[in-house]
Amino acid sequence: MNGRLRLLIALLAAVLGAALLWVFLPLLATRPESALAKAALAARPLTGVGNPVTAVLLDYRAYDTLLELAVLLAALLGIWSLGPPTPAYQRAGAALRAMIAWVVPLLVLAGGYLLWAGGQVPGGAFQGGALLGAAGVVLRLGGDPHAGLPAEPWQRLLASLGVGAFVIVGLVLLGLGRDFLDYPSAWAKWLILVIESAATLAIGATLAAAYVGGRPPGGTR
Numbered sequence: 731m732n733g734r735l736r737l738l739i740a741l742l743a744a745v746l747g748a749a750l751l752w753v754f755l756p757l758l759a760t761r762p763e764s765a766l767a768k769a770a771l772a773a774r775p776l777t778g779v780g781n782p783v784t785a786v787l788l789d790y791r792a793y794d795t796l797l798e799l800a801v802l803l804a805a806l807l808g809i810w811s812l813g814p815p816t817p818a819y820q821r822a823g824a825a826l827r828a829m830i831a832w833v834v835p836l837l838v839l840a841g842g843y844l845l846w847a848g849g850q851v852p853g854g855a856f857q858g859g860a861l862l863g864a865a866g867v868v869l870r871l872g873g874d875p876h877a878g879l880p881a882e883p884w885q886r887l888l889a890s891l892g893v894g895a896f897v898i899v900g901l902v903l904l905g906l907g908r909d910f911l912d913y914p915s916a917w918a919k920w921l922i923l924v925i926e927s928a929a930t931l932a933i934g935a936t937l938a939a940a941y942v943g944g945r946p947p948g949g950t951r
Contacts, residue, residue, distance in 0.1 A: 777918050777922070778920075780851075813944055834865045838862060841860075866941065867938065870942060889939065891929070
C-alpha cells in the first residue's frame with residue numbers, strides 16, 4: 731500500500747469519525763436514559779423480581795436475551811462442526827485432584843446460588859452459567875476429556891434448553907391469547923425463574939463444551 735492510499739484511507743476514517751461524532755453527540759447530550767430508567771423502575775413490580783437487571787434481561791428485553799442464547803448455541807454448533815476435540819490434558823496429580831474435588835462442587839453450588847438470588851440481588855442465569863462452565867473447564871484441566879459433560883445427545887439437550895424454554899413459554903402465552911413472552915403479572919416471577927434455570931444449564935454446558943473444542947462422542951458413557 732503506497733503512501734497516498736494510506737493518507738486517503740486515514741482522511742476518510744477521520745471524516746467518518748467526525749460525522750459519527752456530529753450525529754451522536756447531540757443524542758448523548760440530551761441523556762434520554764434518565765426518563766427511560768424511571769419508567770423501567772416504575773414497572774419493575776409487575777415483573778415479580780426485585781433485581782432491575784433481571785427485570786430488564788428477562789422481561790423488558792426478553793427477545794434480546796433469547797437471541798443471545800441463540801448466538802451461544804450457534805457458536806457451539808460451529809465448534810462441533812470442526813470435528814473431534816483435541817486430546818485432553820494428562821490426568822492431574824494427587825494434589826490437583828484433591829483441589830478439584832473441592833473446587834468443582836463449590837462452583838456448582840455458587841452457580842445455583844447466583845441463579846436463585848438473581849431475582850432480588852445481582853446474579854442470574856449468565857453469572858450462574860459462567861460458574862458452571864468454569865467447573866467444566868477445571869475438570870478438563872484436571873484430565874477429564876469430557877469436562878464433566880454427558881454424551882452428545884444429552885449435551886445437545888442441555889445446550890438447547892435456554893432457547894427451548896424461551897420458545898415454549900412464549901408459545902404457551904400465545905396460546906393463552908397474550909403476546910409472545912408477555913408474562914402475566916401473577917406468573918411473571920415463576921416463568922422468569924423457569925427460563926433462568928434452563929438458561930443457566932444451557933450456558934454452563936455450552937461454555938464447558940466450547941472449551942473442550944470439538945464434537946462430543948455419541949452414545950452413552
